[in-house]
Amino acid sequence: xxxxxxxxxxxxxxxxxxxxxxxxxxxxxxxxxxxxxxxxxxxxxxxxxxxxxxxxxxxxxxxxxxxxxxxxxxxxxxxxxxxxxxxxxxxxxxxxxxxxxxxxxxxxxxxxxxxxxxxxxxxxxxxxxxxxxxxxxxxxxxxxxxxxxxxxxxxxxxxxxxxxxxxxxxxxxxxxxxxxxxxxxxxxxxxxxxxxxxxxxxxxxxxxxxxxxxxxxxxxxxxxxxxxxxxxxxxxxxxxxxxxxxxxxxxxx
Amino acid sequence: xxxxxxxxxxxxxxxxxxxxxxxxxxxxxxxxxxxxxxxxxxxxxxxxxxxxxxxxxxxxxxxxxxxxxxxxxxxxxxxxxxxxxxxxxxxxxxxxxxxxxxxxxxxxxxxxxxxxxxxxxxxxxxxxxxxxxxxxxxxxxxxxxxxxxxxxxxxxxxxxxxxxxxxxxxxxxxxxxxxxxxxxxxxxxxxxxxxxxxxxxxxxxxxxxxxxxxxxxxxxxxxxxxxxxxxxxxxxxxxxxxxxxxxxxxxxxxxxxxxxxxxxxxxxxxxxxxxxxxxxxxxxxxxxxxxxxxxxxx
Ligand SMILES: Nc1ncnc2c1ncn2[C@@H]1O[C@H](COP(=O)(O)OP(=O)(O)O)[C@@H](O)[C@H]1O
Ligand SMILES: [Mg+2]
Numbered sequence: 001x002x003x004x005x006x007x008x009x010x011x012x013x014x015x016x017x018x019x020x021x022x023x024x025x026x027x028x029x030x031x032x033x034x035x036x037x038x039x040x041x042x043x044x045x046x047x048x049x050x051x052x053x054x055x056x057x058x059x060x061x062x063x064x065x066x067x068x069x070x071x072x073x074x075x076x077x078x079x080x081x082x083x084x085x086x087x088x089x090x091x092x093x094x095x096x097x098x099x100x101x102x103x104x105x106x107x108x109x110x111x112x113x114x115x116x117x118x119x120x121x122x123x124x125x126x127x128x129x130x131x132x133x134x135x136x137x138x139x140x141x142x143x144x145x146x147x148x149x150x151x152x153x154x155x156x157x158x159x160x161x162x163x164x165x166x167x168x169x170x171x172x173x174x175x176x177x178x179x180x181x182x183x184x185x186x187x188x189x190x191x192x193x194x195x196x197x198x199x200x201x202x203x204x205x206x207x208x209x210x211x212x213x214x215x216x217x218x219x220x221x222x223x224x225x226x227x228x229x230x231x232x233x234x235x236x237x238x239x240x241x242x243x244x245x246x247x248x249x250x251x252x253x
Numbered sequence: 254x255x256x257x258x259x260x261x262x263x264x265x266x267x268x269x270x271x272x273x274x275x276x277x278x279x280x281x282x283x284x285x286x287x288x289x290x291x292x293x294x295x296x297x298x299x300x301x302x303x304x305x306x307x308x309x310x311x312x313x314x315x316x317x318x319x320x321x322x323x324x325x326x327x328x329x330x331x332x333x334x335x336x337x338x339x340x341x342x343x344x345x346x347x348x349x350x351x352x353x354x355x356x357x358x359x360x361x362x363x364x365x366x367x368x369x370x371x372x373x374x375x376x377x378x379x380x381x382x383x384x385x386x387x388x389x390x391x392x393x394x395x396x397x398x399x400x401x402x403x404x405x406x407x408x409x410x411x412x413x414x415x416x417x418x419x420x421x422x423x424x425x426x427x428x429x430x431x432x433x434x435x436x437x438x439x440x441x442x443x444x445x446x447x448x449x450x451x452x453x454x455x456x457x458x459x460x461x462x463x464x465x466x467x468x469x470x471x472x473x474x475x476x477x478x479x480x481x482x483x484x485x486x487x488x489x490x491x492x493x494x495x496x497x498x499x500x501x502x503x504x505x506x507x508x509x510x511x512x513x514x515x516x517x518x519x520x521x522x523x524x525x526x527x528x529x530x531x532x533x534x535x536x537x538x539x540x541x542x543x544x545x546x547x548x549x550x551x
Contacts, residue, residue, distance in 0.1 A: 006355035010341065017343040017383075099339035103399065106303050106333045109356045111324070249323055253305065 003109060007117035008124075011091070015125065020087055028129040031080045032136025035073035039064055040144060066145035067219050070153065073137045074160060074216030080133060081164055084126060085188055089171055090181030091118050097179065101253050112245045115172060119241060122168045130161055152218035159215035159226055166209050166233045173240040176248040209233035256281045256407055256437050257302070262311030263461075264297055271297050273461030275311070279407070279454070284433045286448035286469075287441040288545065289458030295441035296336055298458070299411050303333055316406055329357070332400030332436070336411040338392055342385035346377050346395050349384060353399050364402075371398040375428055390421035397428055401436070408432055410440040414447050426451050445541040455541070459549045476544060479511040480537035483520070486530035497523055509537070 015021040043064055095101040105111065134157055141147055167188060174187040192210065199205035211229040218224060257279035264272040271294040279285045289295050300306040302313055304325025313320040315327040340349050347368060354364030372378045375394035387395065393413055400408055410429070414422040422444075429438050430451050442448060448455055448469075456466040465472065484507045485491045494508060495501055500515050501508040510520075517536075524531060539547075 002358065003356045006352055010344075010352055013348075014341065014343055098342075099335070099337065100341055102305070102335060103333070103338065103340070103353070104356060106305065106325075106328050106331070107353055107357045107403075108329055 004113050004117050004120070007104075007109065007113065008121055011117060011121040015121070021125075023087060024084065024125060024129050025132075027080055027083050028133035029136060031073075031076040032133040033140065035076050035137040036069040036140035036144060038072045039069040039141075064145075066141050066147045066150050069137065069141040069145065070150060070156075070219050071216060073134065074156070074213070077130070077133065077160060078213060080129070081167060084129065084164070085167055085171065086185055088122055088125070089175075089184040089188070091122065091171070092175035093179055093181050093184060096253065099253075105253060111249050115176075115241070115244055115248055119168065119172050122171065123165065126164050126168060127161070130164060150219050151221050155226075156215040156218040159212050159218075159230065162230065162233055163209065163212035163215075166212075166237055169237040169240040173244050176244045176251060207232060209236060254281060255279060256316055257439065258314045259298075259302070260312045262298065262301065262313065263309045264294070264301065264306065265309055271461060272301075272308070272311075275458070275462055277456055277463055277466065279437060279439050281406075281437055282433070283437055283454040284429065284452050285437070285439045286452035286455040287439060287458065288443065288445065288448060288455055288541075289441070290443055290549075293458050294461060295458060296411055299333075299409055299441065302409065303328060303331065329403070330406045332403065332405035332408045334393070334396040334400045334408075334410040334413055336415075338396035338399075340384045340392070340395065340399075343383055345383055346372060346380055346387075346398070349395070350399060350402055353402055357403050359403060367402055367404075368398070371401055374398070374431065376424070389416050390418075390424070393417065393421070393425055394428065397425070397432070401432055405436055408436050408438045408440075410438070412441050412443070414442060414444060422447065445545060449541050457545055457548045465544070465548045472544065473539060476539040476547075479513055480539070481510055481512065481517055482533060482535050482537050483508045483524075483531060484533035486532050490529040490531065493527060493529060494520075494523070507533075 012021075015024075101114070104114070138147070147153070170188045170191055171184060174184045178184050178187060195208050195210040199208050199210055205211055206224075207228040209229055209232050212226065212233060214224065215226060218226075255278040257277070259275060259277040262272050262275040262277075263270070275294075275298060277287075277298075287295055287298070297306060301308045302315070302320060304320055304322050304327070307322040315330050318327050318330075320327045341352070344352065350368040350371070351364055354368070359367070369378070372380075375398045377391065377394055377398065380391070384392070384395070393416075397408075397410065397413070400410070408429075413425050413429070417425065426447060429440065432438060433451075452469055454467065455469050455472065456463045458464075483494065483501075485494060488506075491503070491506065491508070495503060498510070498515060498520065501510050521534070523529075524534070
């Protein structure tokens with residue numbers, strides 16, 4: 001337990017001093033503000049364009065609501081996730097290439113605790129960043145619109161959070177084989193691509209983890225089932241993390 | 254009793270056999286010099302001792318306990334300084350030692366007092382900067398401090414002096430000598446003068462085996478016993494000696510022989526009988542270099 005805590009503390013010191021924590025904070029804050037702001041400003045911008053350009057007449061068909069703001073949030077958060085993956089893909093590989101892991105391991109750091117500590121660090125960062133981003137977006141949205149009418153918001157938010165956890169397990173899994181951050185990013189991207197292609201097969205798509213980001217549509221009142229993709233994502237997470245340990249135990253550093 | 258025992262260690266990388274049945278005994282409280290040319294397998298041997306590499310065959314024990322690959326319990330007895338030590342660059346040396354102490358399960362107070370003591374000993378007491386900006390010498394010194402943190406029974410240093418200037422080397426050697434008061438020191442090197450300066454025991458690694466191993470003083474004595482050098486003052490003397498004793502070997506105006514070949518007293522009698530002026534008549538004190546060359550058959 002103490003080993004784990006010391007290692008997590010070390011990871012956070014790194015995140016802080018390398019400026020990654022700051023970048024993540026800024027990105028999540030930005031997207032948190034942007035989501036309601038875009039929803040609020042888009043119709044105004046359109047009106048402005050319409051007034052200046054007398055040739056066109058744009059009808060603002062319907063009133064902007066909290067749902068539009070959350071739509072923007074679910075759109076933006078995928079960009080934030082990409083930034084997160086790119087920023088954190090080197091969390092293991094950096095230690096291989098610099099050789100810093102060697103001394104920790106010869107000091108008796110248990111290998112599976114290295115995995116545990118780094119996974120925990122990523123989960124904490126993602127969770128804090130994600131809910132911070134959502135919190136900001138929710139705050140602004142509640143300020144401008146009525147949020148009580150948005151259906152299934154909680155489910156949608158939780159499903160998207162788990163979607164992010166799946167990417168963390170992919171980073172960890174690929175990091176036990178691959179020795180460069182670029183390689184890890186490439187593999188995570190390849191997995192996304194693979195599932196997206198698989199998802200194009202009719203009737204298969206809605207059972208894959210890559211279906212989870214559609215959770216945003218729940219707030220439109222659509223009745224979609226996420227049971228299978230959720231179960232798929234959760235079991236993949238467990239499987240990937242569990243498989244990482246024996247492979248990492250045999251890895252030569 | 255030997256603290257570290259290695260029996261029949263073999264290791265190949267793809268088709269290249271690096272270790273071919275290496276045996277080694279490191280006695281307790283020794284400063285053990287592990288000598289070998291570049292690329293002979295010193296680092297490989299040390300990594301196997303630390304369970305970082307898997308040997309093809311052979312057995313290693315540290316304080317009687319077997320070393321296993323992967324999760325290596327014997328490492329709690331060992332402090333290790335790799336050939337190029339790498340630390341988390343974003344930490345200060347104090348933070349790094351604290352981190353090391355925590356992952357090896359040391360008591361908080363003990364970490365603090367021990368780090369302060371070690372940082373003082375290696376001359377990094379007042380260093381407040383992050384490790385990022387450290388010089389090679391500072392890294393080596395921090396490396397020794399981290400290796401000694403848990404009061405290991407065995408300190409293993411992989412070429413601790415190789416990349417340093419003479420002053421830095423001197424400092425590291427002094428630190429190792431001081432460390433040897435509380436622990437056994439095993440260090441690898443290809444710099445023989447470092448060994449001559451501080452080692453009590455040596456082993457020469459050559460072609461995957463230890464070709465000579467033992468107390469430095471014993472080795473010196475056993476080689477010393479039989480080799481002599483005479484340097485006559487002039488060429489007449491040289492010629493006279495060579496004529497009278499054809500067993501003598503000549504090299505650049507000096508003559509050498511072994512006492513198994515010729516009695517030194519007979520030779521002395523001849524020199525004094527013929528009143529031959531000599532500059533030097535001495536029993537050869539073998540340098541490690543000459544020993545090394547002899548051992549590796551050059
Ligand atoms: N991981 C490896 N893969 C292939 N060959 C290696 C590896 N590590 C070391 N070697 C080879 O093994 C030999 C011994 O290396 P090493 O133990 O580093 O020697 P030393 O430390 O005595 O200079 C060298 O010829 C080196 O090329
Ligand atoms: Mg080496």
